[in-house]
Amino acid sequence: MFKRILSVTLTVFVLAASLYAQKEQPPVGGTPKDFKVPAYKTVTLKNGMKLTLIPYGTTPKATIRIIVRSGSLNEQPDQVWISDLAADMLLEGTKNKSAQEVAEETASYGGGFFASAATDQTQLGADVLSEFAPALIKLLGEVLLSPSFNEKDFERIKGNYLTNLSVSQTSPDAMADKELYKQVYGNHPYGITEPTMEALKGYTVDMAKKFFESNFGAKRSHLYVSGVFDEKAVIKSVEEVFGSWKEGADVYLNPAKLDKSKKFALVDRPGSKQSKIVYGTPVVDPTAPDYVSFMIMNSLLGGSFGSRITSNIRENKGYTYSPGSGVMTRYRSGFWYEEADVTSSVTGAALKEIQFEINRLANEVPSDEELDGIKNYEAGIFVLRNSSRPGVIGQIGFINFHGLSDEYIKTYVKKIYDTKPAEVSALVKKYLPLDKFTLVIVGDKKDVEPQLEGLGVK
Amino acid sequence: MNRAIKILMLFVFVVTGSVFAQLKVDYEYYKLDNGLKVVLSQNKTAPVVTVAVYYNIGFRIEPKDRTGFAHLFEHMMFQGSKNLGKMEFIKLVQSNGGILNGSTRFDFTNYFAVVPSHKLETILWAEADRMTGLDITQENLTNQQGVVTNEVKVNVLNQPYGGFPWLDLPQAANENWYNAHNFYGDLKDLDAATLADVKDFFSKYYIPNNAALVVTGDFEKEDAKTFIKKYFGKIPAGKMQPVPDISEPRQEKEKITVKVDSLANKPAIAFGYKMPAVGTPEYFAMGVIDQVALQGQDSKLYRNLSLKKDIIQVFTEGSIPDLAICLITTDQCYGIFIFFMKTILPPKRSWHRLTKCLKDSQKNH
Structure with a gap:
C-alpha cells in the first residue's frame, strides 16, 4: 500500500503517511526455502506404453493413474458421450471378476477405483497403501486388458446418462457450456457437449466396446505412480501386466482452429x-x-x-x-x-x-x-x-x-x-x-x- | 463385507514386516492463558504451512430473527480489521504466495490460509489481527449482503436441486428451531442485518476462549509458539455464551416431506437418519456403518440398489461432519447430525421400489 502511494505523488504520500501511521505493518517473515519439483523418471515399454515414477512424501500411500489419450476428441459425431460410457464400463468387471469383486479387492488395498473420460484423455486409477501398489497395478491391468462389457451393465449405465442428460437441460452451467463450446469450437468434436436424447437411447454395448478397442492400447497410455512405493516391484508389475498389451493406435491429434471474431x-x-x-x-x-x-x-x-x-x-x-x-x-x-x-x-x-x-x-x-x-x-x-x-x-x-x-x-x-x-x-x-x-x-x-x-x- | 475382511486379513499377514514406515501424525495440543486452544502438527514434506482458526460458532445457534447470519458474518471476517483494510487480508495472503478461504458449518466456522513456510509469522499476525477486532463499514456490510444473496442464488435458488438435501433435510427432519431453520438464510433476514448485529456477534463468539488455532506443515515448533504467544497471547478472553437448548425430541416414526422444485425435471430422493451424539462410541460406529453401507462401489447400498435391483444413480453423502474439530473441542460439541443419501430417480422407477429395496438392505444386514 505504502509503496504504491509513494510512486503517485508527494502530496498523497504525506496524507497517506498520517493516515496509515497508526497502522501496524505485517511482519515480513523469514527467508524462502528452496522448492524443487520432485525428481521423476520415465521408462517406455517395448509396446510403447510409458511409465513415470515419482517418489514423493512420507505418507505410506501411492497414487496410481493411467492416462489414455482417448476422449470426446475420438468420438464420431453420432456417438457423443460414448467415450464416457466406455470409461464407466471399465468399472463393471472383467472376464474373470465381477464389478463387486473388483471394488472389494480395491477397497482391501485401501482405495477405490475411479474412471473418467474428458475431451482428450481418459483416466483410471486409485490411491492405495504403499505395499499394495504392485497388486493394484495388476488389477488395473486386468481391468484394461480384459474388461467384461456386458450388455446389462451398459443398459444400466446408459440409464444414468439419460437421467443426467435430462437434468442438464435445466442447469445454467450445462446450458452455458453447450452454447459456449458450440460458439468456440464449431464443428470440431469439442463443439458438441451433449448427444440428443434419441441418439443416446440408440447406443449399444457394441458401440462402446468398439470405441474402447479402437482407442485404448499401449501407445496411447501413460501410467503414473507417485508417493511412497517400492520402485523395483512397481516396474516389475507393470512389465508383467502391461508388457503383453497390444500396441494399438497412435495418438490421434486434431487441434481445433479457433476463429477470433465477435x-x-x-x-x-x-x-x-x-x-x-x-x-x-x-x-x-x-x-x-x-x-x-x-x-x-x-x-x-x-x-x-x-x-x-x-x-x-x-x-x-x-x-x-x-x-x-x-x-x-x-x-x-x-x-x-x-x-x-x-x-x-x-x-x-x-x-x-x-x-x-x-x-x-x-x-x-x-x-x-x-x-x-x-x-x-x-x-x-x-x-x-x-x-x-x-x-x-x-x-x-x-x-x-x-x-x-x-x-x-x-x-x-x-x-x-x-x-x-x-x-x-x-x-x-x-x-x-x-x-x-x-x-x-x-x-x-x-x-x-x-x-x-x-x-x-x- | 465378510469377504473383504478376509482378503484384508490375508494381506495384512503377508505384509507383516513391510518395508514401508508406519504413518505417524505428529501433533501437540496446548492452551494459551486467554483460553485459545492451539494445535501444532509438523510435516516437512513440502515447504508450506497451513494456518487455520476455528471459532466455536456455526449456523445452528445463530440469532432467531437473523437466519443465515453466521455465514454472512464469515464474509465480514474478510472485510477489514484493526490493521488490515478491506481486501488487504486477501492481498496479504495472495501476494505472499498463498491461498485462503473460510466456511461456516453446523457448530463451527473456520478460516484458513496455506502459505510458503517462511511466511508463517506474517499469517499468524494477520489472523491475530482479525481476532483482536474488526473494522467494518456500512458500505462493506451492504456489499457483502449483495455477495451472499448472489451466493444463495447461484447455489440454491437458481439451480435445480439447489440446496438439496443439505438445506432441506435438516428442516424436514428436526423439530427444534436451532436444528431446523434455513441455514443459508432467508433473503429478507440477510437484508435486515445491521452493523450492530455484526459487532454483537463478534464480541460474543469471536473470542480467543471460543477458538482453536491449528498450524500444520513445515515449521519449527519453538518459532510457532513464540509467534503465537506474541500475537494471540495479548488478546483478552471474553465471556463465554450459554449454549441454548438444542436437544431434539426422540423421533419415533418415519417422516416424509415433499418439496416442489420447479427447476428440476426428475424427482430426487434423500434419506436421513439421526446420528448419535458426537464423540460417543456410537458416533464412531456410524462412521464405520457409513463406509459399509454407503460409500464406494463395494458398499451394500450400491450393490443392492444399483447392481442387483437395477435402480440407479445413487449419490451417497454420509454426513459424519467435523470429526477432527470435535476431538479438540469436546466440551462443546453438539449431537444430532443427519446421515443421508440422495438419488435422482430414473424414469419409470417408483418410490415404492426404492423404499422397499432400502428396507430389504437393512433387513439383510
Missing part, C-alpha cells in the same frame, strides 16, 4: 434469478513463449480472489459470488474467458465493469507492487500445485499432454518473475481485443436483452 448468444431461461455470463476470446496455448506471462496477466485481471475484476464486481459492487477468469487449454489452442453468475438486473452493468477492467489494464501499465504481489501468488500456487501426490502427476501429465519438455517446469518460476508490467498491458492489447470477443449469456431474455444496448457485444 460472437454472441443469449440462451433464454425464463424466470432465471441470475444471468450466467461467459465472455472471452481465443488466446495462446501452453506451448507459446508468452504463455506464462499470459497466465500472470490473467491472475491479475480476473484469475485470483484479489484480482481486478473480482475486486470490482464482487467486493465493490456485490453483483456476484464467484466470478473468475481462466484459460481453457486444449492441444495447441487456448480460450481465455471471464465467467460470472450475476443478479439478472445487473447483467449489463457487470459486463460494463468487465470491459472497463480489460480496457484499463490494456491502457494503464500496472504498478510494480501490484504485479509483484501476483507474481508471488503464482509462484506460491506453483509450489502448492506440486505438493501432493495427485498434484505432481497432474503437472507432469500436463507437460506430456502438450508435448512440452521438463524445461517448462524448471523455468516456470523464473518466467513468472521475469514478467514486466509493460508486458502485462501489451498482452491484454495483443490478445484481448473486445471487438473480437464471444459472449454467451444464460438468463431471462426479456430482462437481459435491453441491458446489452450500447455495450458493443452483439
Whole structure:
C-alpha cells in the first residue's frame, strides 16, 4: 500500500503517511526455502506404453493413474458421450471378476477405483497403501486388458446418462457450456457437449466396446505412480501386466482452429434469478513463449480472489459470488474467458465493469507492487500445485499432454518473475481485443436483452 | 463385507514386516492463558504451512430473527480489521504466495490460509489481527449482503436441486428451531442485518476462549509458539455464551416431506437418519456403518440398489461432519447430525421400489 502511494505523488504520500501511521505493518517473515519439483523418471515399454515414477512424501500411500489419450476428441459425431460410457464400463468387471469383486479387492488395498473420460484423455486409477501398489497395478491391468462389457451393465449405465442428460437441460452451467463450446469450437468434436436424447437411447454395448478397442492400447497410455512405493516391484508389475498389451493406435491429434471474431448468444431461461455470463476470446496455448506471462496477466485481471475484476464486481459492487477468469487449454489452442453468475438486473452493468477492467489494464501499465504481489501468488500456487501426490502427476501429465519438455517446469518460476508490467498491458492489447470477443449469456431474455444496448457485444 | 475382511486379513499377514514406515501424525495440543486452544502438527514434506482458526460458532445457534447470519458474518471476517483494510487480508495472503478461504458449518466456522513456510509469522499476525477486532463499514456490510444473496442464488435458488438435501433435510427432519431453520438464510433476514448485529456477534463468539488455532506443515515448533504467544497471547478472553437448548425430541416414526422444485425435471430422493451424539462410541460406529453401507462401489447400498435391483444413480453423502474439530473441542460439541443419501430417480422407477429395496438392505444386514 505504502509503496504504491509513494510512486503517485508527494502530496498523497504525506496524507497517506498520517493516515496509515497508526497502522501496524505485517511482519515480513523469514527467508524462502528452496522448492524443487520432485525428481521423476520415465521408462517406455517395448509396446510403447510409458511409465513415470515419482517418489514423493512420507505418507505410506501411492497414487496410481493411467492416462489414455482417448476422449470426446475420438468420438464420431453420432456417438457423443460414448467415450464416457466406455470409461464407466471399465468399472463393471472383467472376464474373470465381477464389478463387486473388483471394488472389494480395491477397497482391501485401501482405495477405490475411479474412471473418467474428458475431451482428450481418459483416466483410471486409485490411491492405495504403499505395499499394495504392485497388486493394484495388476488389477488395473486386468481391468484394461480384459474388461467384461456386458450388455446389462451398459443398459444400466446408459440409464444414468439419460437421467443426467435430462437434468442438464435445466442447469445454467450445462446450458452455458453447450452454447459456449458450440460458439468456440464449431464443428470440431469439442463443439458438441451433449448427444440428443434419441441418439443416446440408440447406443449399444457394441458401440462402446468398439470405441474402447479402437482407442485404448499401449501407445496411447501413460501410467503414473507417485508417493511412497517400492520402485523395483512397481516396474516389475507393470512389465508383467502391461508388457503383453497390444500396441494399438497412435495418438490421434486434431487441434481445433479457433476463429477470433465477435460472437454472441443469449440462451433464454425464463424466470432465471441470475444471468450466467461467459465472455472471452481465443488466446495462446501452453506451448507459446508468452504463455506464462499470459497466465500472470490473467491472475491479475480476473484469475485470483484479489484480482481486478473480482475486486470490482464482487467486493465493490456485490453483483456476484464467484466470478473468475481462466484459460481453457486444449492441444495447441487456448480460450481465455471471464465467467460470472450475476443478479439478472445487473447483467449489463457487470459486463460494463468487465470491459472497463480489460480496457484499463490494456491502457494503464500496472504498478510494480501490484504485479509483484501476483507474481508471488503464482509462484506460491506453483509450489502448492506440486505438493501432493495427485498434484505432481497432474503437472507432469500436463507437460506430456502438450508435448512440452521438463524445461517448462524448471523455468516456470523464473518466467513468472521475469514478467514486466509493460508486458502485462501489451498482452491484454495483443490478445484481448473486445471487438473480437464471444459472449454467451444464460438468463431471462426479456430482462437481459435491453441491458446489452450500447455495450458493443452483439 | 465378510469377504473383504478376509482378503484384508490375508494381506495384512503377508505384509507383516513391510518395508514401508508406519504413518505417524505428529501433533501437540496446548492452551494459551486467554483460553485459545492451539494445535501444532509438523510435516516437512513440502515447504508450506497451513494456518487455520476455528471459532466455536456455526449456523445452528445463530440469532432467531437473523437466519443465515453466521455465514454472512464469515464474509465480514474478510472485510477489514484493526490493521488490515478491506481486501488487504486477501492481498496479504495472495501476494505472499498463498491461498485462503473460510466456511461456516453446523457448530463451527473456520478460516484458513496455506502459505510458503517462511511466511508463517506474517499469517499468524494477520489472523491475530482479525481476532483482536474488526473494522467494518456500512458500505462493506451492504456489499457483502449483495455477495451472499448472489451466493444463495447461484447455489440454491437458481439451480435445480439447489440446496438439496443439505438445506432441506435438516428442516424436514428436526423439530427444534436451532436444528431446523434455513441455514443459508432467508433473503429478507440477510437484508435486515445491521452493523450492530455484526459487532454483537463478534464480541460474543469471536473470542480467543471460543477458538482453536491449528498450524500444520513445515515449521519449527519453538518459532510457532513464540509467534503465537506474541500475537494471540495479548488478546483478552471474553465471556463465554450459554449454549441454548438444542436437544431434539426422540423421533419415533418415519417422516416424509415433499418439496416442489420447479427447476428440476426428475424427482430426487434423500434419506436421513439421526446420528448419535458426537464423540460417543456410537458416533464412531456410524462412521464405520457409513463406509459399509454407503460409500464406494463395494458398499451394500450400491450393490443392492444399483447392481442387483437395477435402480440407479445413487449419490451417497454420509454426513459424519467435523470429526477432527470435535476431538479438540469436546466440551462443546453438539449431537444430532443427519446421515443421508440422495438419488435422482430414473424414469419409470417408483418410490415404492426404492423404499422397499432400502428396507430389504437393512433387513439383510
